[in-house]
Amino acid sequence: MVSKGEINIATALKKRKDSGISRGTHYRILEQGKKNIVESLFTVAVGVQIGLLKWEDVEKLISMVSTIPPDVDEARLSEVTALAKVLADRIVML
Numbered sequence: 001m002v003s004k005g006e007i008n009i010a011t012a013l014k015k016r017k018d019s020g021i022s023r024g025t026h027y028r029i030l031e032q033g034k035k036n037i038v039e040s041l042f043t044v045a046v047g048v049q050i051g052l053l054k055w056e057d058v059e060k061l062i063s064m065v066s067t068i069p070p071d072v073d074e075a076r077l078s079e080v081t082a083l084a085k086v087l088a089d090r091i092v093m094l
Contacts, residue, residue, distance in 0.1 A: 057091035 047053040
């Protein structure tokens with residue numbers, strides 16, 4: 001809803017269930033996640049540039065991961081995570 005501009009962040013935070021964390025903690029966790037994603041993307045880019053990864057393999061992995069449904073139940077989530085790890089391990093030439 002927020003990303004579509006239907007409501008603002010403050011309204012979304014008020015509607016969420018009381019999870020026991022403060023607004024500041026919520027934002028800090030989001031910023032940490034964003035930082036981790038940026039660092040991971042940079043690592044992949046460097047890996048491609050120095051020849052540790054083939055760009056075609058990175059594209060295949062991203063394509064496969066993007067087909068995972070967003071509503072995977074927790075019982076299957078560990079299977080999906082294990083499969084993604086196996087695929088990633090196969091394309092990294094270390």
